[in-house]
């Protein structure tokens with residue numbers, strides 16, 4: 001059981017260390033968390049936000065695993081290798097777009113109120 005956690009944590013560290021996009025997701029996660037704290041979002045909104053963080057980072061890690069597996073199995077160009085990588089990248093895009101929509105629903109009304117009170 002300890003082994004399973006050790007390998008999983010090793011995988012998380014590898015993904016954060018070696019995958020460029022993980023740095024973008026980390027910056028977005030920190031930025032959105034700050035915005036959540038700053039605008040005082042509710043517990044349910046925090047739960048949705050945390051769910052989105054997990055969704056995007058999890059999808060990116062699965063995408064990384066698929067990329068590595070394809071590179072190992074098919075170093076040459078192959079239509080199936082392309083399809084596998086493109087579908088995995090598409091999954092990350094869908095997770096990210098879903099998160100942007102959720103973030104918009106949570107933050108846009110609050111940011112509009114803040115802008116309104118600053119400007120008028």
Ligand SMILES: Nc1ncnc2c1ncn2[C@@H]1O[C@H](COP(=O)(O)OP(=O)(O)OP(=O)(O)O)[C@@H](O)[C@H]1O
Nearest residue numbers: 020021067074075076077078079081082085086089
């Ligand atoms: N073996 C291959 N055969 C055919 N097409 C490939 C192959 N490897 C990559 N591709 C195409 O090139 C694109 C980019 O592949 P790559 O491995 O560089 O992924 P990436 O999304 O740039 O990864 P990274 O997150 O590491 O930058 C893939 O989405 C796919 O369309």
